Amino acid sequence: MRGLWALVLLAAVLPASAEGVGRPVIDGFVEPSNAAFTRSTADLAASVEVLCDKPGNDTLSASRTAFATALDDWGHVSVLRFGPLAADSRFEKLFFWPDARGIGLKQVQGLLTSSDLDGISSGMAGKSAALQGFPALEFTLYGAGSDSLAAGDPWRCSVASAIASNIAAIAATVAQEWNAGSPFAASFAAPAEGREPYRTEAEVQGEIVKALATALQFIRSAELAPPLGEEPAKANGKRAPMWRSRLTAPLIVAQIDGVRQLLAAAGYERSLPEDSRYIASSIRFELDNAIRTLGQVEGPAEQAFGTEPDRGRFAFAELALHHASELVTRDLAAALGLTMGFNALDGD
Amino acid sequence: MEIDRRTFLTLLGAAAMAPSGALASEEQLYLAARARGGRHEVAVLDARGADRLVLPIEDRGHSFAIDHGRRTAVAFARAPGRYAVAFDIAGKAVPQPLVAAEGRHFFGHGIFSPDGRLMFASENDYEAGKGVTGIYDVGKGFARLGEFDCGGIGPHDVVLMPDGKTACVANGGILTHPDYDKLKLNLDTMAPSLAYLDIASGDIVEQVSLPADLHKLSIRHLIVDASGAVWFGCQYEGDAGDRPPLVGRHRRGHEPELFAGPPDLLRRMDNYVGSVSVDTSGEIVATSSPLGGLVAFWDAATGRYLGEQSMADVCGVAPLKPGHVLATTGRGAVDDMSPSARAAILGEFATNPAWDNHLRLV
Numbered sequence: 151m152r153g154l155w156a157l158v159l160l161a162a163v164l165p166a167s168a169e170g171v172g173r174p175v176i177d178g179f180v181e182p183s184n185a186a187f188t189r190s191t192a193d194l195a196a197s198v199e200v201l202c203d204k205p206g207n208d209t210l211s212a213s214r215t216a217f218a219t220a221l222d223d224w225g226h227v228s229v230l231r232f233g234p235l236a237a238d239s240r241f242e243k244l245f246f247w248p249d250a251r252g253i254g255l256k257q258v259q260g261l262l263t264s265s266d267l268d269g270i271s272s273g274m275a276g277k278s279a280a281l282q283g284f285p286a287l288e289f290t291l292y293g294a295g296s297d298s299l300a301a302g303d304p305w306r307c308s309v310a311s312a313i314a315s316n317i318a319a320i321a322a323t324v325a326q327e328w329n330a331g332s333p334f335a336a337s338f339a340a341p342a343e344g345r346e347p348y349r350t351e352a353e354v355q356g357e358i359v360k361a362l363a364t365a366l367q368f369i370r371s372a373e374l375a376p377p378l379g380e381e382p383a384k385a386n387g388k389r390a391p392m393w394r395s396r397l398t399a400p401l402i403v404a405q406i407d408g409v410r411q412l413l414a415a416a417g418y419e420r421s422l423p424e425d426s427r428y429i430a431s432s433i434r435f436e437l438d439n440a441i442r443t444l445g446q447v448e449g450p451a452e453q454a455f456g457t458e459p460d461r462g463r464f465a466f467a468e469l470a471l472h473h474a475s476e477l478v479t480r481d482l483a484a485a486l487g488l489t490m491g492f493n494a495l496d497g498d
Numbered sequence: 499m500e501i502d503r504r505t506f507l508t509l510l511g512a513a514a515m516a517p518s519g520a521l522a523s524e525e526q527l528y529l530a531a532r533a534r535g536g537r538h539e540v541a542v543l544d545a546r547g548a549d550r551l552v553l554p555i556e557d558r559g560h561s562f563a564i565d566h567g568r569r570t571a572v573a574f575a576r577a578p579g580r581y582a583v584a585f586d587i588a589g590k591a592v593p594q595p596l597v598a599a600e601g602r603h604f605f606g607h608g609i610f611s612p613d614g615r616l617m618f619a620s621e622n623d624y625e626a627g628k629g630v631t632g633i634y635d636v637g638k639g640f641a642r643l644g645e646f647d648c649g650g651i652g653p654h655d656v657v658l659m660p661d662g663k664t665a666c667v668a669n670g671g672i673l674t675h676p677d678y679d680k681l682k683l684n685l686d687t688m689a690p691s692l693a694y695l696d697i698a699s700g701d702i703v704e705q706v707s708l709p710a711d712l713h714k715l716s717i718r719h720l721i722v723d724a725s726g727a728v729w730f731g732c733q734y735e736g737d738a739g740d741r742p743p744l745v746g747r748h749r750r751g752h753e754p755e756l757f758a759g760p761p762d763l764l765r766r767m768d769n770y771v772g773s774v775s776v777d778t779s780g781e782i783v784a785t786s787s788p789l790g791g792l793v794a795f796w797d798a799a800t801g802r803y804l805g806e807q808s809m810a811d812v813c814g815v816a817p818l819k820p821g822h823v824l825a826t827t828g829r830g831a832v833d834d835m836s837p838s839a840r841a842a843i844l845g846e847f848a849t850n851p852a853w854d855n856h857l858r859l860v
Binding site: 237238239242243249250251278279346347367368372491492494 | 686811
C-alpha cells in the first residue's frame, strides 16, 4: 500500500522538536512494539512445537493463547507499513489480507491435505505469501479439523509449526532492520543528504502521516467495510479477518491502538502550533471512541456484522475511523506543511 | 456519470457561439478530465488552454478513447468507475452514457479501431481477478460485443499500433477489487507485461515482461514514438528505497529497454510516472511525475535523457509542436514545455480547474 496516500511536500515542515520526529517515534513506538512482536512470535513458535511434541487439549489451548497474543502485537506493528515491514513483501507474508478470492484458504487446505513433508522441511519462506502468516496459521489452529491437533495430527502440526517459525523469523528480521545502527533507522531518526531513504525532516513527517492514513484506510477498507456490506442483508462476517479464532475485534482494536500509540509517540499534541493541537486530540478522540465501541462487541464475527447491536458497533467504529482518517490526511497533513497533490494518488 | 443534460446543452450553446472556424478539424484540440469547485468535468480545450466544450460528469474522470478521424471520444471514469460517456468533440451530438458490463469496471483507458467502428476499453473482470479488453460496437450505440483476454491483471493504458491492426496493452499487474477500494491485493505475485493483441481476433501476438527482479514495476502508461516503438511509464510497488528505472521502450521482437536518466532523477520521481507523451514529431518522449513535480524528456531514438522541467503536481502531457508538449497540473497551471524551456500559458490559481492525470491530443 505504499503510496496510497502519497504526500507531496509543499514547504519546509515545522520540526516536531529540534531533534526531529523520527527518534521519539522509534523510542516511543517502533522499538517497544517490535520487541513485543519478536518476543510473542517466538513464544508462539515455541508453543506450537510443544503442541506437536505433546498433543493435548492443554497444549492446543496454550498455542491458541500464544496466537492471540502474537496477533495483538501484530496489530500494533502492522501500522508501520513502510521500510522494513514493507520490504520483501513482509506485510503480505505476515498478513495476506484482504484475500478477496480466498486464495489463502484454498492454499492452506491444499497443503493440509497434501502431506508434502519435503515441501515444508525447509520452512515456508519460499512459498506463496498466502501460506506464510497469520491467516494461514489461524486456519491451521482454529479452522475445520483443527481439533485433531489435540488428539495428535503430526502433519497438521508440522504445518502450524512451520508457519509459526516463519512468522517469528520475519518478525525478528523486521526488528533487526529497525535496530539502532541500521541505515534505515539512522535516516529515519536523523535524515540528511546522502542518507536513504529519508533526506529531510519533511520526508520523515510525510512517512508518518502516510503510515497513519494507510493503517486507517486498511482497517476500514479491508477489514470493516467488506463484512459490513452496504446493508444488513449484505453483511457477511466471514469476510472479516480472524473470524475463525473470534479475534476480529481484538485485532482491529490492536491496530487502532497502534495508530494511537504512533500518534502519541510523534508528539503532535505538544509540537504542533497551538492553534493546531486540537487536530491531534481530535484524532485521538475518534480512535478512543472506536476502540471503546469495538470492546463492546459480544458475538462472534460471523453473526456480529449482520446483527444488532453488534453491527451498529462495527459501523460506528468504521465511521469514527473515517473521521480520524479525514483529520489525518487533511488537517494534520496541512498543519505539518504537507499537502496531497490532486494527481499524486497512484494506481492510475 | 449521469450527465446533466440541461447544463450540457447550455454549454453546447456556448460552444456553438464560438468564432467560426474555432472547431475546424485542423486545429489542435485537447481532452482532459478535471475538477472545479468540487464538481467533475470533461473538457475540450485548445492549445491556449481555453475551453471549447465542457461536459459535467458525476465522478472523477481519467483518460479517453479518441477517434481522431471522426472527432468522437469516450471519456472514462477513473478506476474503479463503471461509467463512461461517448461524445462528439465539436459538441454536435448529445453525449451518450455507457455503463460497464456486469462484473466489470473500467480502468480509464481505451482506443478506437482505425475505421471508427469498434471501441476497446481496458476493464477489470474482478471476480475472476483478470484483465480484459472490452469490445464495443460504435454504430450500435456502443453495444458491448464481448471481450478479449489481454493476458494479465490490471490492464491500464492501451494504444493502437501504427499497423492499425494491433493494440498494445499495459498489463499493470496490480490486482484490485471494487469491494476493497483501491487496495492492491497481490503485491507479492505481481507480473506486469506488455501484450500486443490482434484487434480482429484477440490473439496475443507478442507479450513481453521485465526481468523477474522488477516484477513489482507496474507498466501503466504508453505512447508510440515516430519509429513505431512503444514507450512506457511505470510506478513501482516495491521497497521505496529500491528506485528502479521508471521509463522504458519496447520495439517489437526485442526485449524491453529501461532508461534511468541522470543520478537522482529516480529519487525525485519517487517511483511514480503518471503520464507519458511524445512531441508532435514523435522523436521526443515526455514523462511526468506528479510526486516529483517534474516532466523528464527523452530522445526517442537513443533513450538519452534530454532535460526536465519542474512544475508542482504536473501530470497531463500531450504533443504541442515539434520539441514541445503541453503540460497540465492539479493546481490549474498549463505550460508549454520543452527539454530546455517552459512558458506559462495559464498560471496556478485557486479558481482554475484541477487538471486530472491525462491530457490527450485529439
